[in-house]
Amino acid sequence: MEATLPALPALPARRREVVPNSVLGMLLFVGAEVMFFAGLISAFTITQAGAKPGTWRLPSEPVLPAAATAFNTAALVASGLLLVWANRQYRRNPASAAQTVLLAWMLGAIFVVLQGREWIGLLSQGLTIRSSTLGSFFYVIVGAHGLHAVGALIGLGVAWWRLRQGTLSPGFLLGAQTFWYFVVGVWPVIYGRVYF
Template sequence: MSASRNKIHPHKYSMWIAMASITMMFIGFTSAYVVKRAQANWQSFSLPTIFWVSTALILTSSLTIHLALRQFKARNMSSYKQLITLTALLGIAFAVCQVIGFSDMKSHGLTLDSTVSASFIYVIVGAHILHVLGGVIVLLILFARAYRTRIRTYSAVPIEVASTYWHFVDGLWIYLLIFFSLAR
């Protein structure tokens, strides 16, 4: 076995470094949340129900991107295109549900500047939405590339990197939802 076969692709390595950085950022956010929660002016509230709907959407999108990767590796480009498009649409639907959740919070008087606890939700969930939308942009680029990819010149690395990132933002949302549910 050659030494080059044991090396990780530079794009995959870069993605792992990026995910580690993003993880550190969200650990910082949730740590600050815990510290601030101990203050006297903290106001607890329930998360909007739509956040649970968005969770179902992002979990489904993890399945669709997994299937898209399998179809790409099987060189079934028609199914791959459909699944990568569905994944992107589910990502957009996730973000829309999050914005609806913000609207629900606002209708209950929980605005960005109303309470420290609401501010944390807006900032942390907003940062997560931006990461999801970044992933959606990548998925749309992969979709566009699927129309010009020739089977003899294709590489699975971009979809593998995108899939890893997508599962990461999915897992990050699950962590955040559990965190917010338990640390009210």
């Protein structure tokens, strides 16, 4: 009896990519960004502790609108969780993750838009970058986070577009995801420290 066996592949090469270069590069970048935000929050905390009583407040309101921002925070955290789910879907069937990635992107966009709306409200109340130390810190820290969120949204949007076209590489998606997780992860720290 003559057996017919398929051609066997060669033994795998000794050197293989364990972690995609895009993820490793993004991790280094995120590490630098974590230290950037840590420096800002550190300066904020020390300045707030040394502020004279009654000076650490808005011109018209006693505190920042923490309750309204809680909704934005929930949207951002939900977006991060959806992206974790999208990653699982992508591993099983790449095409099935497109809708979840889009939903995560939309929640992230809602966060950025609502933050912008909040800024307009605060500006109308007289809180500007020059009005007080609190105003300076608020706009620098929250603004820096907003810029990162916009950058991450662009990356995630490109990932979604490539996913739809069928040209998305796993490395690109992982890189975009890593950055988005950073944006989602650093926000509760900023929210808890700056708004309360």
